[in-house]
Amino acid sequence: MDYDFDRESKKPLIMKIFIKVFIWAAQIAAVIFLAYFIVYYALERTNMVGISMETTLMDKDQIIINKFSYRFTEPKRFDVIVFKQSGEEHSYYDIKRIIALPGESIQVKDGLIYINGEVVEELVNVEPMANYGLVAEELKLEENEYFVLGDNRNNSEDSRFASVGMIRREEIIGEAFLRTSPFNFVNKLNLIKELESEEEAE
Numbered sequence: 001m002d003y004d005f006d007r008e009s010k011k012p013l014i015m016k017i018f019i020k021v022f023i024w025a026a027q028i029a030a031v032i033f034l035a036y037f038i039v040y041y042a043l044e045r046t047n048m049v050g051i052s053m054e055t056t057l058m059d060k061d062q063i064i065i066n067k068f069s070y071r072f073t074e075p076k077r078f079d080v081i082v083f084k085q086s087g088e089e090h091s092y093y094d095i096k097r098i099i100a101l102p103g104e105s106i107q108v109k110d111g112l113i114y115i116n117g118e119v120v121e122e123l124v125n126v127e128p129m130a131n132y133g134l135v136a137e138e139l140k141l142e143e144n145e146y147f148v149l150g151d152n153r154n155n156s157e158d159s160r161f162a163s164v165g166m167i168r169r170e171e172i173i174g175e176a177f178l179r180t181s182p183f184n185f186v187n188k189l190n191l192i193k194e195l196e197s198e199e200e201a202e
Contacts, residue, residue, distance in 0.1 A: 042068040044174070046082060049092045052150030052157065056080070056124060056190040057095065062181060065093075067174035075146060075169075077101060078123045080176040080186050083148075083167050095176055096158050097124075100147035102169070107138040114138075124190040129153045133160030144169045151190065 048061040057063070057080075065082045075081055075098055082093045100106040105116050111128040113120045131154070141147060145166035150156025158164055176186045 042066075043177075045180075046093050046095075048095055051155055052152050053080070053095055053097075054152040054155075056097075056151045057176070057179065057186070061179050063095065063176050063186070064178040064180060065174040066177035070172060070174055075101075075172060075175070077120075078187075081146075081148065081167070082173045082176050083171045084173060085164070085167070085171050093173060094164075096148035096150050096156070096167075098146050099149050099159075100141055102141055102143045102145055104147075105138050105140045106135050106147050108132040108135045122192065124151055125192055126151055126153050129160075131160065134162065134165075135160055141166060146172070 044065045044067055046063050046065055048057045048059060048063055051059055063082070077098055077100075079098045080095060081098055082095050084093050099113060099120070100115055105114075107114045108129060109132070113122075135147075139147075145168060147159045148164075148167050149158045149160070159166055178184070179186055179189065
């Protein structure tokens with residue numbers, strides 16, 4: 001019986017091809033997984049709709065949402081958040097700035113924002129509010145609620161009005177992280193000059 005030397009010599013070649021195909025398939029799977037992770041769990045792109053956040057964000061500004069950080073930390077005061085309220089029919093996300101946190105009390109009087117009875121200094125340049133809405137009287141937030149305002153205080157439909165009200169934790173998609181054009185971090189935009197100078201000095 002003759003031994004098939006040709007068949008034996010082909011085994012290493014077949015094994016090499018198999019290994020290359022396996023590595024190629026694994027790389028494709030890794031790229032698909034990474035893309036899925038980034039889109040659904042880490043980053044997402046959206047557009048600013050309307051003028052409610054001017055002059056921090058302008059209508060049609062492209063924004064990158066950081067969806068990852070809030071999986072480990074809670075939203076903070078002055079974060080600019082992206083949210084979608086349940087029951088809303090429109091397809092776009094809303095973008096506003098957090099002013100009051102869960103469990104806090106908020107009131108606006110004489111143009112000043114009071115949190116738990118203490119005046120909160122504004123972080124960004126805004127006009128004095130003409131309409132205080134629901135917070136003309138002290139309002140207590142529930143344990144999973146956030147009070148948000150647009151930076152364009154007199155042209156913003158936000159938590160002052162019953163049509164929006166408080167934002168629940170589960171409605172928050174993530175933090176408005178980057179503005180793509182012109183490029184900048186959202187939390188660096190429209191800062192009051194005194195605060196900006198202090199940050200640079202540090």
